[in-house]
Amino acid sequence: MPLEIFDDSSYEEYSLDYLLKHPDAFSRYREISGAVYWTECKVIRYDKKKELFTIEWTKTHKKKKVARYNLRFAIENEKKFNERVENAKKSAKRYEYQFRFNSRVQQMSLENLPELTKINIQEIIKKMAISNYQRYNY
Numbered sequence: 001m002p003l004e005i006f007d008d009s010s011y012e013e014y015s016l017d018y019l020l021k022h023p024d025a026f027s028r029y030r031e032i033s034g035a036v037y038w039t040e041c042k043v044i045r046y047d048k049k050k051e052l053f054t055i056e057w058t059k060t061h062k063k064k065k066v067a068r069y070n071l072r073f074a075i076e077n078e079k080k081f082n083e084r085v086e087n088a089k090k091s092a093k094r095y096e097y098q099f100r101f102n103s104r105v106q107q108m109s110l111e112n113l114p115e116l117t118k119i120n121i122q123e124i125i126k127k128m129a130i131s132n133y134q135r136y137n138y
Contacts, residue, residue: 003069004051006091011084013076020046024074027055027066043071 023043030036040058047054052065069088072081
């Protein structure tokens with residue numbers, strides 16, 4: 001899934017319209033050797049429907065369509081941008097773990113499962129450190 005799905009808008013410093021008025025930016029560039037680094041580019045256009053930016057790298061003049069997390073505008077705070085990307089990566093990972101867990105649980109059989117006794121439930125509540133656990137009428 002694209003990282004943009006897990007974006008946290010609280011990291012936004014500027015509106016998209018404002019950023020597009022300041023087209024100087026940086027984007028990831030991959031060499032034939034496999035080396036990847038951020039380098040200067042200009043944003044040429046933005047496709048609202050596809051949510052992709054068309055950029056042109058300053059040194060090579062190659063053009064490419066990139067998603068938001070492959071583009072940092074020059075006016076943006078680099079540290080805050082990197083935190084935004086890392087936060088999205090963590091959210092994506094949490095989603096993946098939850099999705100895998102839910103899939104596994106849904107595949108489990110519910111037949112022949114033992115029921116918890118009243119004592120089992122009270123022990124669980126004690127371990128959860130809930131005071132006055134008797135109020136649950138178990």
